[in-house]
Amino acid sequence: MTSPSASSRKALSKIACNRLQKELVEWQVNPPAGFKHKVTDNLQRWIIEVTGAPGTLYAGETYQLQVDFPEHYPMEAPQVIFVPPAPPHPHIYSNGHICLDILYDSWSPAMTVSSICISLLSMLSSSPAKQRPADNDRYVKNCKNGRSPKETRWWFHDDKV
């Protein structure tokens, strides 16, 4: 699966660059518990390793997140997906797309990569069962050609997980 390739994305604006550098420094000083940022020289795509919290269904398991930043971050949300294999979860599709409102309609420019990570870990930790969303196969089939989850019209119906 591919997301929009690095070459087709527009370079970060000055504001985006500035903010991301600040976030990176803040992350190095105070990383969110359970997350490791894999250092690369690409500010526009972060690869982050997440480890399931102790006492949850995903305890000790590790997964990779891919965070791609748009030109006008933070006015626009980053694209956040799990690099397959994605954790089996009622809101995470097998292609890595995540159904979480803050990544789409409820994004706010005051959020950070760190705050997204904390929300994702909380979402994993509150999972009642390791299972895929009911419409997984249909959704993933519709997402061929590397479509971004930001183009999906999400319907946020479940506020428990």
Added chain:
Amino acid sequence: MEWESDEKELKATGAEALGGGRRGLRIGGWEIESRNHSILTSFVLQEWHAVASWTWDAQDETCGICRMDFDGCCPDCKLPGDDCPLIWGSCNHAFHLHCILKWVNSQTPQAHCPMCRREWQFKG
């Protein structure tokens, strides 16, 4: 431009005020005098000491959007202060004016405060 001089400070640098209602100083045999506008069009600042400082009256120290200090400016500006003002919402959250405008203009029909999600209204 108001001419003010401090006798002690002038003496400490080896200069003296011109006196007699003239605005300027005498130093090293030279007289430097200001008339309606400054006679100095360019100069090299060698030393200064601040006699006052300012700060925005905001509760946070950094703008929640760009994460730059409020006492600095947004990434698009060069100078803090009047050129890059802060603005408050009716919810009392403050941002650099330039930052919140970018957010508000990108949201239709209604923008929400980035901090508390209340409907964004500029504080009157």
